[in-house]
Amino acid sequence: MIVTADEVNRSFRGTLDMLHSRSEGLKSFDMSERGFWRSFAAIWLTLPAYIVSLAFERLRLGLLQPDQPLLDNVWIDIVVALGHVASFVALPLAMIWVARRFNLTKAYVPFVIVTNWITAMGLLVLSVPAMLLLIGWATPSLAAIFSLAFAIIIVRMQWFATKATLGLSSIPALGVVLLGIVLNSCVGSITRTILG
Numbered sequence: 592m593i594v595t596a597d598e599v600n601r602s603f604r605g606t607l608d609m610l611h612s613r614s615e616g617l618k619s620f621d622m623s624e625r626g627f628w629r630s631f632a633a634i635w636l637t638l639p640a641y642i643v644s645l646a647f648e649r650l651r652l653g654l655l656q657p658d659q660p661l662l663d664n665v666w667i668d669i670v671v672a673l674g675h676v677a678s679f680v681a682l683p684l685a686m687i688w689v690a691r692r693f694n695l696t697k698a699y700v701p702f703v704i705v706t707n708w709i710t711a712m713g714l715l716v717l718s719v720p721a722m723l724l725l726i727g728w729a730t731p732s733l734a735a736i737f738s739l740a741f742a743i744i745i746v747r748m749q750w751f752a753t754k755a756t757l758g759l760s761s762i763p764a765l766g767v768v769l770l771g772i773v774l775n776s777c778v779g780s781i782t783r784t785i786l787g
Contacts, residue, residue: 594632602633602708609709609752610744617755620704627700630707634679637711640718641675647721648786655725667786674782679710681774682767689767695757702756706771709752713745746772 601619608616620626642661648671649655654664662668683703690699720737723729729737746768753764 594629594635598626598629599633599636602630603712605705606708606712606748609705609755610748612751614755617701617705620701620708622701622704624700626704630704631680633707633711634676637675637679637714640714641672643718643722643725644675645671646725648782650725651783652786670782670785674778675714677778677782678775679707679714681778682706682710682771685770685774686767689770698757702753705752705756706749709745709749713741713749716741716745 598621601621605616605619608614608619621629645668646655646661648667649661649664652667654667655661683706686699686702690696690702695702717738720729720734720741723737724731724734749771750761750764750768753759753767754761757764757767759767
């Protein structure tokens with residue numbers, strides 16, 4: 592499914608409303624079944640973040656050389672791509688069980704739609720410090736500070752969106768956000784373990 596420019600614009604505007612704790616931003620998202628499936632297509636917008644992740648993994652493995660193409664090792668490309676996709680879908684998949692267990696099934700679709708758009712924006716934003724490090728415009732310490740600051744902002748945005756879409760109070764919403772963090776940490780660890 593191809594996401595239209597209008598839908599991207601509306602969804603990112605709604606995501607920014609979530610950042611500013613404005614629940615009326617939920618109206619910007621297409622909350623239909625079609626909008627649910629199209630929200631997964633937002634992963635295509637994160638292709639620049641995938642490229643940065645790929646370059647960062649190659650750097651970590653000591654394979655990033657100026658005279659070598661970035662996409663010359665299919666194994667690394669596939670593992671990083673699978674990790675990228677897994678980080679995008681891990682929380683929506685885990686929330687199927689959570690939504691059934693805690694009687695939140697009616698709120699599941701809006702939660703996933705908003706979460707997918709927040710994840711797309713989050714992956715793009717979090718790739719910036721890594722990119723700055725890769726091109727030499729930031730030291731490892733500065734990139735780490737930027738990454739931490741951006742991560743805090745994204746976690747807060749996801750927390751508010753979780754409260755707004757699932758109708759949860761602060762502590763249970765924080766639990767859902769922490770579940771997402773744990774899942775993404777596991778995906779990252781598995782990806783690094785496979786690559787060595």
